[in-house]
Every structure is written in C-alpha cells, then in structure tokens.
Amino acid sequence: EAQVTQNPRYLITVTGKKLTVTCSQNMNHEYMSWYRQDPGLGLRQIYYSMNVEVTDKGDVPEGYKVSRKEKRNFPLILESPSPNQTSLYFCASSPIGAYSNQPQHFGDGTRLSIL
Amino acid sequence: DQQVKQNSPSLSVQEGRISILNCDYTNSMFDYFLWYKKYPAEGPTFLISISSIKDKNEDGRFTVFLNKSAKHLSLHIVPSQPGDSAVYFCAARINTNAGKSTFGDGTTLTVKP
Numbered sequence: 001e002a003q004v005t006q007n008p009r010y011l012i013t014v015t016g017k018k019l020t021v022t023c024s025q026n027m028n029h030e031y032m033s034w035y036r037q038d039p040g041l042g043l044r045q046i047y048y049s050m051n052v053e054v055t056d057k058g059d060v061p062e063g064y065k066v067s068r069k070e071k072r073n074f075p076l077i078l079e080s081p082s083p084n085q086t087s088l089y090f091c092a093s094s095p096i097g098a099y100s101n102q103p104q105h106f107g108d109g110t111r112l113s114i115l
Numbered sequence: 116d117q118q119v120k121q122n123s124p125s126l127s128v129q130e131g132r133i134s135i136l137n138c139d140y141t142n143s144m145f146d147y148f149l150w151y152k153k154y155p156a157e158g159p160t161f162l163i164s165i166s167s168i169k170d171k172n173e174d175g176r177f178t179v180f181l182n183k184s185a186k187h188l189s190l191h192i193v194p195s196q197p198g199d200s201a202v203y204f205c206a207a208r209i210n211t212n213a214g215k216s217t218f219g220d221g222t223t224l225t226v227k228p
Contacts (some may be wrong), residue, residue: 004158031214042121043159043204043218058215090158092215101147101166103208106158 002027005093006107014115021110022090031094032074033058033104034066036087043090048073069107075076081114088112118142119207121219129227134192134218136222138205141186145217147209149181150190153202153221161188162203 004025013019025032031050035058045058049068063085065077074093078085088111092104120139128134138148146167148150151159163201165179165188172179180209205219 021223033214033216035218040220041208042119042220043125045216045218048214054215059217092158101164103149103151103164104159104216106160108156108158 002105004091004093004107006089006110008043008058008110010020010111012115013080016054016080017079019081019112021078021089021091021112022075023074023107024072025074025091025093025094025105026072027093027105029093029095031096031104032068033092034074034076034092035092036060036085036114037090037109038087046076046089052103064078078112081112083114086112086114116141117135119205119217119219121203121205123222124220125223125225127225128195130164131194132185132188132198134195134199134224135225136190136192136203136205136224138188138219139186140188140207140217142209142217144209144212146210147208148179148181148188149206151204151206152178152199153204157205159204160227195224197226197228198211200226202223205224215225224225 034046035043039054048068049055094102094104149164150162153159181188202221
C-alpha cells in the first residue's frame with residue numbers, strides 16, 4: 001500500500017530535549033516536505049526536499065533541521081524544542097517535485113506537545 | 116502576510132444541497148491551485164486541482180472555479196453528502212518556485228443528513 005508513515009504519532013516532551021520525528025514514503029517520490037498545522041494558521045511549510053541531499057527552507061524553518069540522506073526518508077529534527085513548537089506536524093511527498101503539478105501525499109500527522 | 120485565505124472557518128449545508136467553499140489569494144504569481152480534504156486524525160488527501168490556464172475543472176461531484184482577475188477560487192460540491200464533512204484546505208504554488216506550497220487556514224464543512 002502506497003503511504004507516508006510518520007513516527008511517533010504522539011509525543012509529549014520537555015523543553016530542550018532533542019527529538020526527531022521520522023517520515024518514510026514507499027512511493028519512490030523525489031519530493032518530500034514538512035508542515036505544521038496550528039489553529040487559525042492552516043498548514044505552514046517548514047522545510048522541503050527536491051531530492052536526496054537537496055533541502056530548502058519553507059516559510060517557518062526556525063528551530064527545525066532536516067536531512068535527506070535517502071530518497072524514502074525525511075526526518076524532522078528539533079534540536080532544542082520549545083513550547084511554541086507544540087503543534088500538529090505533517091510530512092508529505094510527491095513525484096518529481098512541484099514542476100510536475102503532482103499533488104502531495106500526506107502522512108497521518110504527529111502531535112507534539114512541548115512542556 | 117497570508118497569501119492564501121479561506122475567510123469562512125466553517126460551513127454547514129443540508130445533504131443533497133450545494134456546498135461552496137471559497138479561497139482568495141494575493142500573489143498573482145501563483146499558477147497552480149489544489150484542494151485537499153482532511154478528516155480528523157488523518158492527513159490531508161488530494162481532492163481536485165486547477166491550473167491558471169483554465170477557469171474550471173470538474174471531477175464527479177467536485178468542481179473548482181478559478182477567477183484570476185479576482186484572485187479567487189471556489190470549490191463546489193454537488194450534491195453534498197454527509198461523508199463530505201471534513202476540513203477543506205486550499206493550496207497554491209508557483210511552478211517555477213520549486214517545492215514551495217502555500218495553504219489556507221481551512222474551512223470545516225458539515226453536511227447534515
């Protein structure tokens with residue numbers, strides 16, 4: 001089954017404790033992206049990757065890191081989480097990036113609570 | 116500066132009637148628009164899209180209209196069904212600006228039986 005898998009689905013942690021949210025897709029998509037969803041703010045793009053070893057900032061990259069060492073994986077790293085990063089996070093992928101006008105496939109989300 | 120806006124946070128319609136969800140944008144460079152539907156505890160799923168070279172795209176019960184001069188698009192669902200109850204996001208992108216997508220806040224549609 002074609003899917004984007006995020007782990008964990010839920011996490012409660014404390015300020016300053018490094019965490020990683022994993023994202024994996026089994027569709028051989030070149031493009032992957034991370035979003036956060038906050039009430040009244042919709043989905044805001046954090047980082048995206050057009051292919052292996054190619055990453056770029058979205059609209060709200062501060063406090064986040066990403067890496068794309070393999071095509072299928074695109075982890076989101078919070079080196080020193082803060083309460084304002086409490087949010088619902090979505091990973092997405094699509095073939096051949098934005099140029100192909102392909103819609104994105106989303107994971108089911110990761111709810112992070114930073115205390 | 117929110118470049119994509121969905122001004123109605125919620126919409127309630129009766130089963131069988133038409134649902135019209137609206138989206139406004141400010142960036143005239145946007146040339147591709149998508150609608151996604153999201154159920155609780157799931158990720159958004161693609162619904163329908165439209166290129167800026169068109170003014171209408173239809174897929175079954177779903178039709179998207181684009182008015183470039185007004186920088187406005189709308190999603191029509193006819194007839195509406197209870198299973199359509201979800202949050203609908205409008206998204207826009209510029210095809211020469213690789214990878215960036217801008218989403219609206221979403222509109223929660225409730226279809227009453």
